[in-house]
Amino acid sequence: MLSTNALALLPPPSTDPAPLPDIADGEEINLLARAAWSDPFNPLKVKFELWENSQPSEQDPEQIQIFLGTVEVGKKVWTAPINANDLFVPIPADRLLEGEHELHYLVTIWSQTTQGSKVFTITIDKNSPLLATDSTLIFPPEVSPPNSITAAYLADPANNDQVLATLPDYSGKKVGDMITWYWGSSDTDIEVVDTLTLEIDDITGVLPPLTFTGDMIRTRGDGKRYAHYQVEDRAGNVSLASERIELQVQAAAAPRNLPRPKVMEASGAGSTVNLDPINARQGVTVEIPKTNDIYPGEKVRVFWGREGKPGYYVSDWSELPTDRLFPVSTAYMPQNMGHSFPVKYQVQLIGGGDEQGIDSETLTVQMNMVQSNGLPYASCASPSVSVSNFPPAGLDVTLELKWFWILPGQYVHIWAKGVSGIQLVAEFQIEPGLMVTEDNVGDTITWKITAEEIAPFKIPSELTLVTVFSFDDKETWMDEDEYRKYFLKLEK
Template sequence: MSIPYDQDPDADLHKPPKVEVALPEIEGGEENLLPISAVQADLKVTFEPWPIQNPTLNPEKVELFWNDAWLTEGQWYSPINPDDLFLMVPQNRLGEGSHVIYYKVTHYNGAVLDSEPLTITIDKTAPILNQTDERLVFPRSVVEDGVTAWYLENNDDKVLAEIPGYDAIKPGDVLTWFWDRAPFSPEEVDSMELSLDDVSKPLIIAFDGDMIRARGDGERYAYYRVQDRAGNKSDDARPVTLTAAAKPVPRDLPWPDVDEAVGLGETISLAPENVALGATVIVPDTFVLNPDEVIWVQWAEPGALGAFRTSTPAPANSRSYAVPKEHVAPHVGKRLPVKYEVVSPKGTDPSAVRQLELQKLNIDRLPIIQCEDRTGGTLSLASIPASGARFKLGTWTLMATTQRITIELTGTNVTGQPIKHTVLNSHAVTSAELISGIGAGNNVTAPKAFMSQLKRDAKFSIKVYVSFDQGLTWPTPGIPNFPLSDDITLVD
């Protein structure tokens, strides 16, 4: 009578049976896992020859047991060919799970001896992807902005994505991921077999820059599938649609525009009256601004009077930049360069330069200086206060404290000779005067003594010259840039 293998572990047992199609063992993997292809037909189980055989004397028999139940047997009546030492397990017995098989040999002399057991594993269940959302998880910037040349340059020339955890993740699972140029047209990228260490960590895969560039720019579909060690395949994950713009494009930074100006070429023209509250520089949106880059707008040459530099758009997140009127005024009647720079930790890229011609103020829209002591078209010498004849000038467009003003009073004396008095000489406009104008405090006067030298019953002139750049440049003498006042007749 034989002793079952599981009741006498110290007995000499035959070597365990073999299932040659079983997969090699891996750390953390199922024991003697069968590939899914092996369970589609009857399973071959082989045995090693035992030391002493003599079936010609008496038949020798092998009985195969499946989970402790007799399954099948074979007998030999003549010398046994080692290649014939096998039995077949019917395909309908190859169910999911772990199975223990062993065999029992009845020798020619009647002795019966069991083999050591062999555990095999059958897995017919495909991996089940994440039930909440199985799609790849990409960095937000990639989802929102696409895969750009800048992103690859700043992220080791690759895009990483995470595979959400799925049901029954096991060592030996193979992850395969795809980057398709068209829906339902699989284009594999790479694959990775999971180790025991991998299954306890986030599942991170990489789409390398060379592959992304090779497959071109445009809409791309990224997804993956899982195949377990037995060969069961999951469904394809739903794709994530991304925009690839990875091909490096030479940066072209066209010149900026000034919103209030007119013209299409390199040189544009701006009327001061259109920028009474300041100018607006528009940076084109024809180029991509990368996350680590900042636009700096430069108004006029750095260091020049009225130069202005800003990186603050108004409104926020736009490409419009406000230039305060104080930085516009010094350039009245001049040409100035307007440009911008794209600044990043790697350097500075300058734009093309726009030339802006800021026109002179329209003299017809400027205030005319007034004599406070006149009556109609005449000024009576007798009515002039002892402090002198008083003059006032209203405010004007782009009036600023960087401006200087000169006021001259000219006429002829009693002998007909021209005489002149400088009422103000390169006077710096004050903050108070920006509101009230020039002379509101009765402090702009021509002495009564000078006024008495003027010929009676004759007209005199008041000329106003304004320098917009702190006195660096002035109108041509005799040609004032503010309206001429020459309609007052002096009488006794």
């Protein structure tokens, strides 16, 4: 009979389920998950490849022996050709010893020749993490009983809208351990807050704190709350739950007294004020009233105008200036002329998102339209024109794009009207809507009135050229008035 040592080693075995992937800085090689071996109705399978020259029979059976190191933990015998689905040996959990082992097997074929395999290193972990005798989370003294977690504590910039709890050291901690912590309204609740996985620095140094965010605390409400944690190692062994700590929570933000702002250039008192465009020609200043309900470190932003409309402005979040003043530039003034619109400010809670703020009371601003006599109007070089001697190239109509508060995005509308021989009033468009741009500001624009456009009007008579403006992207136009009309006499 040939000796085992004279034959090449067979391929190493494998396990079903397969081991967990190795992790950086982890000491456990090919760690088997607890679920891979703990179910008595579904034991771990050690699998292997079929060897050469296999011919088992009733007279000459074949067998395989499974070893952890030198200890035999499983065996199977065949007396008939081996089916591919039968290339495994189930190993009961009580045969799988704690620790790192060399898993291998020994085959004895029908000729009584034996042949060993290469080894496959596996690690079996059956021990749960052992929490400290006093496993209670350690909270900062400011919130520990008999104190409470308050809105003021969370709002303090030093606390960053969160509460940090110290995790007591525990026995058997390893890289890959997962800490899960809980926050509930009774000592039996198991509402998860979050999880974290330990890394090498956590094992060799101080365990990381557990974070209870202000958002979570506020969402789960005020009153008595209970915090605890549990540790699960990488194999899936779970510690006992830690001791619960009872905490009193008063985290709901108290109503804020945030009085309406003041627009320093406006006149009037109360919730509605008037703003003369002349007083806002350099922009305006919004003043935040003095109040004890804006806390150090909180940020503020100002809202000006009609949301979604031209001239709407929201300042960036910023800490409240010492003078409590926020400027709003000229660029947001003319679009709001002729409208009533709200002005308010918001206070951003510490740790809140960009869209999370507490609204102040609202100030309504009624902004007048600029006086018409401060605006230009279209005109001709001469106050009269002879129809019989009408300029062949047309009569020039000009307008200089220069006026109070001229900004790109404004519009000019010009038309002419008068008495015709057929109907009481006739009119025609000279400019339906010229947009002011950065390129044409200050230019003198010229249009032409043609002889054909003049032909329907009664001669002699007077043609009226009307100029109106829109400052809000053509949402509204100024009313027609006498200040922006030019009268052209039509003569024979």
